[in-house]
Amino acid sequence: MTFSSALASEVPSRRYVQDLNHRAWVLQDQTLMIVPRKERMVPITVTLMPCRHLETLEKDRGKPMYLGLLEPNCCLFCKKDGEQPVLQLEERSIIDLHAFREPVKPFLFYHSETGRTSTFESVAFPGWFIAVCSKGDCPLFMTQELGKTYITDFELIRQN
Template sequence: MASGEKSEVPAASETVVDQDMVDWFKELFDEESVVTSHSKPSAAGPESVPEGIEPRRYSLRDIEQKSLYLQDKNLVAAPLQGDNSAQEEILSVLPNRSLDRKRIPLILTVKGGSQGISCGKEGQPKLQLEDKDLIYLFNNNEEAKRFTFFKSYNSSTHTFESASYPGWYLCSPAEAHKPLMLTSDLGGAAITDFYFNRK
């Protein structure tokens, strides 16, 4: 490479723009009809979906291709192949519209949007599932914060930082069949880089 030229491939730690997410946020929140529907509480109540808002579904796999499945009220990571692939849990996702959209704040849920992936309410972060519906959380900004993760992208993998606990990241233990956790040791033994593919 000639002197002064820049590589077009970002370094693994470098965050790049996730254009798909930017376009989705713009589609949801920049259209006049959608903005108008957000300007006042919905007459249909807190469980209603504002016009134009559609949750998205994603698979989440760590860089060792461990998928997610539910076991004893935990979200567990393991390689799922063959007949076991049907156990894979798919995320249902909507933006948290009260937080900085440039940081891609996503409310993460499982079981078709009926359980939220929470960082807990105590002094120390603890990943857990709560019976909170995705649409309810979308319409309740303050409560949604503990279910919200800022997604960063490096052109191939994604990291998810807790909105409630800055510096704590969603992670998968190196050992299979262990529950997802939160870690403050980015780049440590636990896996914090994930593939995030729309279904």
């Protein structure tokens, strides 16, 4: 039994993120990639903080969540690049985002859990999900195609 007196509301949850093919999120060249997880490889630690201000957000899409990386300290966000939203990283503290009086929508993702997997849908661009290719190594991107070519279901692995 361990006791934590930390301000849990100010300490994000830390997770590794994988798909069901045992590929893990890693950071390569400032780009979030998914690669088969190997023994010698340390997946990126993803930080999650639920948004506390739910008033202006949709209720049934999942828990609005800020997603960040532990090291380097940055956050995932969506922005429109031409026709479609793209997933980017911005150097920003997830705790600062969490402390905002209002939801910072580009940085928010509806976290929806089904069974053991989760999907992350952009709050700023509803219908667009964080996705990866179905095999090999590839970067993370945004898609509206669900259950087809790309994988949008991820597993959050608690670090021991």
